[in-house]
Amino acid sequence: MKSKAKIAYDELPYPTIVVVGGGFAGLELIRGLADTPYKVMLLDRQNHHCFQPLLYQVATASLGADNIAHPFRRTVGPMRNVAYRMATVERVEPERKVLRTNIGEFSYDILVLALGSTTNFFGNRAMETEAMQLKTISQALDIRSDLLQDLEAAISKHNEEDRRRCLNFVIVGAGPTGVELAGSLAEIKRTVVKREYREMESEMMRIVLIDSNDRVLKHFSTKASENARNYLEDLGVEIRLGDRVVGGDEDRIELNDGSTLETNTVIWAAGVKGVTLPGLESALNERASRYEVDRTNALKGHPDIFVLGDCALISEDPGWPHGHPQVATVAIQQGQLLVRNLIARSKGKAAELFNYKDKGSMAVIGRRKAVVDIGDRSFGGTLAWLMWMFVHVLQLVGFRNRMLVLFNWAWKYLSWKNTIRLIIRPYIRKNTEVSRPFAAHE
Amino acid sequence: MTSESSSWPTLVVVGGGFAGLELVKGFEGAPYNVLLLDKQNHHCFQPLLYQVATASLASDSIAHPFRRTVAPMANVSFRMAEVECIDPEKKELQTSIGIVHYDLLVLAMGSTTNFFGNSAMQRQAMQLKSISQALDIRSDLLQEFEAALPLWNDNEKRKHLNFVIVGAGPTGVELAGALAEIKKTVVKREYTELDSSLMRIILIDGLPRVLNSFTERSSKNAQRYLEKLGVEVWLDTTVTGGDAEGITLSDGRTVETNTVIWAAGVKGVTIPGLDAALNTKANRFEVDGMNALKGDPNIFVLGDCALMTSDTGYPKGHPQVATVAIQQAELLVRNLERKAKHEKMLPFTYHHKGSMAVIGRGKAVVDIGKYSFGGFFAWLLWMFVHVMQLVGFRNRIMVLARWAWKFLSWKNTIRLIIRPYIRQKDLVQADRIANV
Numbered sequence: 018m019k020s021k022a023k024i025a026y027d028e029l030p031y032p033t034i035v036v037v038g039g040g041f042a043g044l045e046l047i048r049g050l051a052d053t054p055y056k057v058m059l060l061d062r063q064n065h066h067c068f069q070p071l072l073y074q075v076a077t078a079s080l081g082a083d084n085i086a087h088p089f090r091r092t093v094g095p096m097r098n099v100a101y102r103m104a105t106v107e108r109v110e111p112e113r114k115v116l117r118t119n120i121g122e123f124s125y126d127i128l129v130l131a132l133g134s135t136t137n138f139f140g141n142r143a144m145e146t147e148a149m150q151l152k153t154i155s156q157a158l159d160i161r162s163d164l165l166q167d168l169e170a171a172i173s174k175h176n177e178e179d180r181r182r183c184l185n186f187v188i189v190g191a192g193p194t195g196v197e198l199a200g201s202l203a204e205i206k207r208t209v210v211k212r213e214y215r216e217m218e219s220e221m222m223r224i225v226l227i228d229s230n231d232r233v234l235k236h237f238s239t240k241a242s243e244n245a246r247n248y249l250e251d252l253g254v255e256i257r258l259g260d261r262v263v264g265g266d267e268d269r270i271e272l273n274d275g276s277t278l279e280t281n282t283v284i285w286a287a288g289v290k291g292v293t294l295p296g297l298e299s300a301l302n303e304r305a306s307r308y309e310v311d312r313t314n315a316l317k318g319h320p321d322i323f324v325l326g327d328c329a330l331i332s333e334d335p336g337w338p339h340g341h342p343q344v345a346t347v348a349i350q351q352g353q354l355l356v357r358n359l360i361a362r363s364k365g366k367a368a369e370l371f372n373y374k375d376k377g378s379m380a381v382i383g384r385r386k387a388v389v390d391i392g393d394r395s396f397g398g399t400l401a402w403l404m405w406m407f408v409h410v411l412q413l414v415g416f417r418n419r420m421l422v423l424f425n426w427a428w429k430y431l432s433w434k435n436t437i438r439l440i441i442r443p444y445i446r447k448n449t450e451v452s453r454p455f456a457a458h459e
Numbered sequence: 460m461t462s463e464s465s466s467w468p469t470l471v472v473v474g475g476g477f478a479g480l481e482l483v484k485g486f487e488g489a490p491y492n493v494l495l496l497d498k499q500n501h502h503c504f505q506p507l508l509y510q511v512a513t514a515s516l517a518s519d520s521i522a523h524p525f526r527r528t529v530a531p532m533a534n535v536s537f538r539m540a541e542v543e544c545i546d547p548e549k550k551e552l553q554t555s556i557g558i559v560h561y562d563l564l565v566l567a568m569g570s571t572t573n574f575f576g577n578s579a580m581q582r583q584a585m586q587l588k589s590i591s592q593a594l595d596i597r598s599d600l601l602q603e604f605e606a607a608l609p610l611w612n613d614n615e616k617r618k619h620l621n622f623v624i625v626g627a628g629p630t631g632v633e634l635a636g637a638l639a640e641i642k643k644t645v646v647k648r649e650y651t652e653l654d655s656s657l658m659r660i661i662l663i664d665g666l667p668r669v670l671n672s673f674t675e676r677s678s679k680n681a682q683r684y685l686e687k688l689g690v691e692v693w694l695d696t697t698v699t700g701g702d703a704e705g706i707t708l709s710d711g712r713t714v715e716t717n718t719v720i721w722a723a724g725v726k727g728v729t730i731p732g733l734d735a736a737l738n739t740k741a742n743r744f745e746v747d748g749m750n751a752l753k754g755d756p757n758i759f760v761l762g763d764c765a766l767m768t769s770d771t772g773y774p775k776g777h778p779q780v781a782t783v784a785i786q787q788a789e790l791l792v793r794n795l796e797r798k799a800k801h802e803k804m805l806p807f808t809y810h811h812k813g814s815m816a817v818i819g820r821g822k823a824v825v826d827i828g829k830y831s832f833g834g835f836f837a838w839l840l841w842m843f844v845h846v847m848q849l850v851g852f853r854n855r856i857m858v859l860a861r862w863a864w865k866f867l868s869w870k871n872t873i874r875l876i877i878r879p880y881i882r883q884k885d886l887v888q889a890d891r892i893a894n895v
Contacts, residue, residue, distance in 0.1 A: 026652065064601055064876045083517045088874045090649040100652065103605040103876075120609050154877050165500055169539040173556040213526040216536065417864060417872060424860075428853060436853060438524045440500045440539075441590050442878070
């Protein structure tokens with residue numbers, strides 16, 4: 018019966034909306050547009066939605082990759098008027114209203130770009146080659162492999178200097194991702210390394226968190242920043258504020274004060290930039306790498322193209338003159354508004370303007386250590402930690418994923434261990450012999 | 460090493476598969492310094508690899524970190540290392556992390572895919588012996604569906620939707636059954652714009668029946684189940700050649716396909732340095748009845764890479780299966796205890812406990828002793844035995860939960876392409892894209 022319904026997809030007499038990117042904004046939009054008088058086509062390079070806020074837990078062996086991913090086809094399967102294609106968009110041709118992709122051309126009546134963001138190295142070439150990133154599941158698994166590989170390498174090194182290089186973990190950027198990652202690594206040091214790498218002095222493992230600002234979590238309240246800093250230092254994280262990484266190679270990083278730090282592993286969490294596509298240069302703000310849109314998220318000069326989330330720049334929302342922060346809640350709220358506006362449009366009604374409601378910020382540092390800012394209130398500790406878990410589980414896509422994440426967290430809480438300590442595919446640095454990746458498959 | 464100061468002999472175990480892990484557990488608290496070496500950091504439960512490949516289980520539910528096993532054992536250590544060669548005169552191993560000395564050496568390296576000299580298949584076919592390979596198959600399978608869907612021409616679609624499995628042993632049969640179920644559930648419901656009847660699963664074997672090592676009754680049942688699920692079973696047929704377009708068979712037929720999975724055989728993994736005792740035909744090390752390497756009483760070889768011809772009933776060696784490996788390891792633990800007490804070591808006798816294979820929901824075949832049965836009860840027994848054999852309580856819970864979920868939802872849930880599979884021929888292009 019269902020196949021009949023889907024064959025009808027091609028024949029739906031509705032305008033075609035093509036949505037590029039199935040992140041928070043794209044997914045919100047798809048769900049809202051189910052059973053509306055539009056024919057919707059979702060395009061994404063991946064075949065699944067990834068819940069990015071928990072990527073660091075995949076990187077630190079607490080969650081399985083599948084726990085935070087949800088196949089698009091499972092979401093789209095029951096929706097009559099929505100189809101999905103795994104495709105990479107190569108160019109937008111707004112004059113012809115066509116997208117060029119690796120699987121052919123797609124015509125649109127309305128185009129929605131929700132491409133998200135990627136790591137921003139701010140022109141730091143050395144870091145671009147050397148540092149690891151944490152924006153995709155694949156990158157998270159690379160960090161997990163690298164972390165475990167470094168621990169294994171350290172335990173078989175006889176020279177203390179070599180051992181230290183394997184055990185120095187540097188995180189650049191003390192935003193939520195950097196802070197959460199640093200906290201997790203510190204817990205791994207205190208539990209996994211101490212108990213399972215007994216032949217090694219666990220105190221040799223160092224976690225260094227570097228940020229050029231004068232406090233961690235600079236977008237949070239000062240109280241939250243202070244709490245987070247105390248928690249991190251309790252856990253043994255070394256925090257270096259006001260420092261910048263100016264260079265480095267495969268064995269070390271160089272800081273702006275001239276000092277160097279020997280390390281194999283640098284994780285860059287210092288910033289993101291919008292993902293863009295060729296073809297819409299006239300509306301692109303190159304400095305921010307985001308598309309300039311009005312308060313209905315319509316692209317400047319293109320009323321049929323909407324841009325949402327991290328890659329959109331609204332500068333007319335009072336209170337956010339430099340644009341909104343590149344976070345999930347903005348993307349979701351913009352997706353929700355666009356659904357309402359598109360439905361209004363189909364009925365010939367006027368569009369509403371976007372008005373960001375900041376619901377607050379939260380970050381977790383470790384077991385019963387988290388910070389939460391809501392409205393004027395700021396608090397930390399066990400309550401904040403519970404709240405953080407509650408909010409994240411609810412936001413996950415898929416009932417099964419929620420169950421799995423809860424199970425894995427409960428297991429971790431009781432066992433005091435990050436359980437998924439598996440090197441499935443070894444991480445091979447770009448500079449090591451090219452032949453290695455294929456050796457792993459043999 | 461915590462126990463380095465003691466005067467205990469050093470026992471080095473290479474490979475933490477079924478035999479190696481059993482051995483390490485058996486030596487907990489024994490008067491040996493045990494060092495386990497493996498190139499992976501985890502044990503992999505190979506019998507369920509096909510479920511990782513077909514998106515039913517996550518890779519972490521069938522893997523168990525060695526350090527978790529070894530941590531509570533005061534006399535056992537683990538190193539992630541690749542052994543490059545053995546010097547039996549010096550009693551040394553040359554490894555990726557340096558020289559390792561041993562007093563006693565146990566080799567339990569397991570097996571790898573045997574292409575029997577078919578170089579076309581070696582290049583083209585996918586394998587299923589490691590988690591990484593299983594994830595490649597999962598990615599490839601989903602990539603083929605995604606690639607087929609937007610094509611206009613049915614003939615072009617067919618190439619993406621023909622899945623060929625070579626070898627109808629337990630792995631091939633289980634894989635074919637799982638793919639057939641995916642066709643009936645996932646493809647039908649989630650690729651609604653695709654005509655699911657275009658997907659074909661072809662199981663090829665050179666022998667006249669599937670599951671050749673099982674009873675004839677089980678073979679017949681298995682074939683019936685497979686055909687009921689829509690698998691095309693082509694027997695007495697071998698693959699003679701292949702390229703990026705498809706494969707050629709011994710009867711002259713050709714099949715256009717992107718995906719060939721080779722499950723037609725395994726061969727022992729060997730390490731240079733012990734060539735005198737290596738049977739190059741079987742690619743296994745010749746051992747006596749106590750699993751001691753011919754000519755070197757300080758080296759023992761277990762499981763898939765050992766060839767023991769002294770066990771009556773198995774003059775050509777034992778089958779390369781988990782139960783042999785486990786039983787040999789159990790015996791070696793006892794024999795080394797006896798040796799320490801200057802008692803005589805006991806020769807190995809394989810107790811064949813039976814064979815089982817699952818084809819699909821409520822469909823499995825079991826041979827135990829003289830009994831051979833199939834159907835729902837066999838399926839339950841198969842699940843019970845496999846869950847019990849898994850390493851780690853958490854993994855057992857996870858596997859049970861996922862099977863229950865799959866049973867209720869009729870879906871293979873982990874349909875994720877985390878790392879796209881890139882064929883060798885496409886690698887040059889992929890490098891180009893990655894560098895942009």
